[in-house]
Amino acid sequence: MHATFTRDQQDIAATVRAMVGDEKTGARAALDEGWSAPSCDAALLEGFSGLGVAESAGGPGSSLVDLLVAVEALGASLVPSRFAAHAAAIQLLAGSGEVPEAALEGQQVLTGAVVVPGAAGWAPTAGGTTTRTLVAHAESADAFVVAGTDGVRLLDRASVEVRQRESFDPAVPLADVTPTADGELAGAGEAGLQRATLVAAAELSGVAQGAIDLAAEYARNRHQFGRPIGSFQAVAFQLAEAVAVRKAAWDLSLYAAWAVDNARPDAAIQVHAAKAAAGKAAVFAAERCIQVHGGMGITREADPHLFLRRALVLDASYGTGAWHRRRTGALRVADRRASA
Amino acid sequence: MHATFTRDQQDIAATVRAMVGDEKTGARAALDEGWSAPSCDAALLEGFSGLGVAESAGGPGSSLVDLLVAVEALGASLVPSRFAAHAAAIQLLAGSGEVPEAALEGQQVLTGAVVVPGAAGWAPTAGGTTTRTLVAHAESADAFVVAGTDGVRLLDRASVEVRQRESFDPAVPLADVTPTADGELAGAGEAGLQRATLVAAAELSGVAQGAIDLAAEYARNRHQFGRPIGSFQAVAFQLAEAVAVRKAAWDLSLYAAWAVDNARPDAAIQVHAAKAAAGKAAVFAAERCIQVHGGMGITREADPHLFLRRALVLDASYGTGAWHRRRTGALRVADRRASA
């Protein structure tokens, strides 16, 4: 067992962090001016789109953990790059082994479409002309990966109708996407959905970390009653709890990625657990970040609400956290029933 | 509006407190030797059995709030008196207006039987020969009030079979009671169930208060790191939360008693809310009391677990807290649906 990050993985995280810098300015600018590509967008797409793609799917033979490490670093910075949405869409395809080379090189930008309006979880089928909602960065995507538990379809812009929606996090524009015709499915949908969902879980783990870091910095520096507020247990322990919850989310995500890559029998439940825990961690950390900031926390000019926006959008995407949690419980019960 | 305690009510509380003294010794002794009547038992039964009984039911015309005030004071002391069980049984009958004089004088000791094994809430009928469970002090009771939402029956010992059970709180012995024959019902069961349930809610409010007082005293006196542990927010705020939760429970109980006495249209939902809140408050306060006591809290020789025992027994009695909470929500939804 080597349940530690490889040197490569450490390098990936460091490189991504260096590329995105402190990009919270991008997330904030989107609030006023709508989304625009951050300066690192193209480089991320070009440099990292092969992460998590096996050789059999035309990739460099990188593990899903490699990809998660990159996405987590992005999440912490709130950088409004299309990379995570694109990478998740690639993972939807990677389950079936057919990822276009242009997408792997970051030239063709993809996004995933997996949730049917009114449903909390993954779509049962990738076929038909049913609308998908919560599709990120649809406006600027070159192609769409429509996925369901029975397979995936890769559709170009001409094959779908895109209806822009108003996103709670304008740095992640959301749209409804409707295939204009039915079509043939490829691959095993469930594996792709699992892989893509973990990309969202990793980003949420990063968002949680970013919110914790911001709150801790404030708590170290803001003084009241002659002391840094972080020396009050009521403040400090909120963040300590966020640390524990966030560690749970990230550890679950890493393990699930390994389980999926290695086709472990518990892969399905681990994916659900990871997404549920990551959504909870990010929302909790963002709410605590607001609380610890006191009055400043509820102003638009301070950053904490940016984390809350991203957290809620991602918690809703690729199946809501509540849905994944219930699925985790249902699978646990089923497993125990089978072994009884 | 005079939503303050009357002078009479203040006197009742003070008198009860003086009578029971610090009777936690009784609750503790029951752990080792089983239940025996505390010294104040007879005086409580004789002096206060008329509380909460209207003139029409042969009582002194006292309000239900009067009774709750007495029972709350008992609850805080954990005194193992039969008074609360007896008073609740009288309230089951008071709904129908027929309370035997001997019971009102505390000579005939009653206990209530309202929960059918396997069910979480009130029994649907008082008729038949179905067993009742969680009957307190059955062994020493002179008669049994079997109640359901359709009415009540007063049965003497010869008309029931009593099977002693092992109570988690030996200071409140519990039994299963089975009527040996069917019989005629009296009165309106629901009103009696509401009144009796509030007696349990009041005792739970008292248990919560007693646990908070004990914990606060410990937190003021126990020192670690050169300071009383109560000066650490992590300790202090657990108890502050318990104060808020306990105040909610007690305020709800008082209001529900007034609403029931005055046949207000919201009486039913208020009773459910009070019992749900009181169970939650007592269990929460007792668990916090254990935690604040640290290592001592998990020893049999310290008192905190005595509060937990009483809290869990009463939370289960007269409908579990969880059942009352769900009923509260269901009635709220029904009310809103009707007004839509």
Next chain:
Amino acid sequence: MDFDDSTEDRAFREEVGAWLDRALADVPDQEELSQDEREAWSRTWQDRLCEAGWAGLSWPVEHGGRGMDALAQAIFNEEAAKRGAPYPLNGVGMMLAGPTIIAHGTAEQQARYLPGILSGETYWCQGFSEPGSGSDLASLRTSAVKVDGGWLVNGSKIWTSNAHNASMCLLLARTDPDPANKHGGISYLLAPMDRFTVKPLVMINEDTEFNEMFLDDVFVPDSDVLGGVGNGWKVALTTLAFERGSMALNLWVWARQAVDRLVDLALERGRCDDEAFWDSVGALQCDAEAVRIGSMRMVAESQAGGIPGPETSALKSLWAGVVQNANRMAVQLDEAGGVLLDGDGAAARMRRYLRARAHTIEGGTEEVQKSILAERVLGLPRSR
């Protein structure tokens, strides 16, 4: 223990109800309005209250009020809230400035300032918090320097509701820069706002309820020091007590409305017939009712001559929890977890969820409420 109206209370409730029905006839549903429209209606509503003589409902008769008690105010607020009345735009004047000036002002100050509040001419705001002094109010730094005939005040204030409509400010400033104890050296000034610079603070839900204020050589004459130089902390505590009292009269209504909205949404979506939902709503209902009943008991205690005790902090804490949880649940019930703001009613729900995050911060943070309970109800030693 009686929660019913007395005969007189009932008569008063009917009088109030009849007036409200007339006065609200042309007032639209406030929930549907933009912030600007809401504010305009708040001003109109304030005028109508003043005209009808409700502004000084609980002020003593000798100061132009109706001399009624906290219960009457509670009845008025309850009936107004039931009918969805606008929030009166000079709440600070009626509920804080007036009563504080009545309690601590000289006859001259009372004569100068009370009539303007009753007539609706003068709006007030509360200049207590500062960027560096939030929970730790006594650490405030706004300085008042003695000059001929008065004080020259410089500094900044924050979280000021309604500053952009007010012409007068209840202003805490430090008249002694180096006092023996940190509560000393603070004075309470009745300050004209013509030399204040007011900058709106945009909240995370895009509303601008609060402001920042910058004071640049604001002159306050000696005659406008309230309660004496150096006694500001004591006077401020009076204002804060009135603030807590007046909050408690309104809080429970907001809690009930939050639960109403959640249940209505669930009904609309057909999501309210399972036990898990009943369980959640039951928990919210318990706490929302506890806030209502606790408020009634608090009013009854003030009426009986007592001062609302520290238990009021329990109500604030329960209230914040109910509204935050109900509003979060409503967002989660929404399609797509509430993040598609163009969905039916989604934007308003998300705004309310965001607004509620402030409930554990404004009016004394959750941490401050718990400290009050710990220290003043339980007698635990100070943690700060």
Next chain:
Amino acid sequence: MDFDDSTEDRAFREEVGAWLDRALADVPDQEELSQDEREAWSRTWQDRLCEAGWAGLSWPVEHGGRGMDALAQAIFNEEAAKRGAPYPLNGVGMMLAGPTIIAHGTAEQQARYLPGILSGETYWCQGFSEPGSGSDLASLRTSAVKVDGGWLVNGSKIWTSNAHNASMCLLLARTDPDPANKHGGISYLLAPMDRFTVKPLVMINEDTEFNEMFLDDVFVPDSDVLGGVGNGWKVALTTLAFERGSMALNLWVWARQAVDRLVDLALERGRCDDEAFWDSVGALQCDAEAVRIGSMRMVAESQAGGIPGPETSALKSLWAGVVQNANRMAVQLDEAGGVLLDGDGAAARMRRYLRARAHTIEGGTEEVQKSILAERVLGLPRSR
């Protein structure tokens, strides 16, 4: 990042499994036994471990161990737990005393004490906490006074597991009553227990896992001071680090078992097919698995030469929450809220619920774990 066994790990796991299957063949289900019976089986199990050479699994070869790493110990514990093996009765000796003496002992101390642990002859207990020194361990008062050739120790200790079976104690005592700083003046003694008075502490679930110990003129020779006079705090930190490490190897198993028992009960009662139950179990499952995975990562870090970081406190905290919540839910699922102890399995469930209340207290309270996370992970200033 790889969570799989290497080829060697897999071979070791098979070796361990084969041995365990044989050694456990006659061992009954521990859950069904009385405390006395469990203790007897713990002793038998300790003997079998010693005989087979597993006692020194992760000790260096030169000290008689097998020289394997933390991962091997984790594999051993996991396989043993899967099969419901008893808890070895000299865990303190194998996991704390041995490694601490190896780290800080003189060659003579090592030669004197290590063989007895490996052979199963000498049982150890840990005399750290005192009635007045719980979370604040450094305030301990047990005094060691210098006499000819050694130290005379007086005082009392509490929360000592297994004291009634042990003959040696890892004893912290104050050798300097007036040190310059409160961590100074403490020494770490290897104390014989023949002059200890041991009194069992009855827990709220009636078990007697812990003891109080009273020391009356206990003589400890100079040669049994570990790590030097006045260096006891540093040596104690080593023991505590080993304690955290060895806990983490076991915690996740207990968390999983608690969830298993809850689900089994719900299955038995037909109460597990609704979404509310799935929701609750899902939440428990997330945290239980997080403890397991976190433990694997912790072991991997120790194996890679690092020292388990303060994040271990997150595992402890999550673990306590899972077990407390799962055990509370199980009691609530029981007929009559679990309070009728003669119900089928009810007494055992209530005992486990009560036992779990201690999980946020023992091994560093929940408050201590959060302090560690706040100060050492987040770099927040000390709150105490």
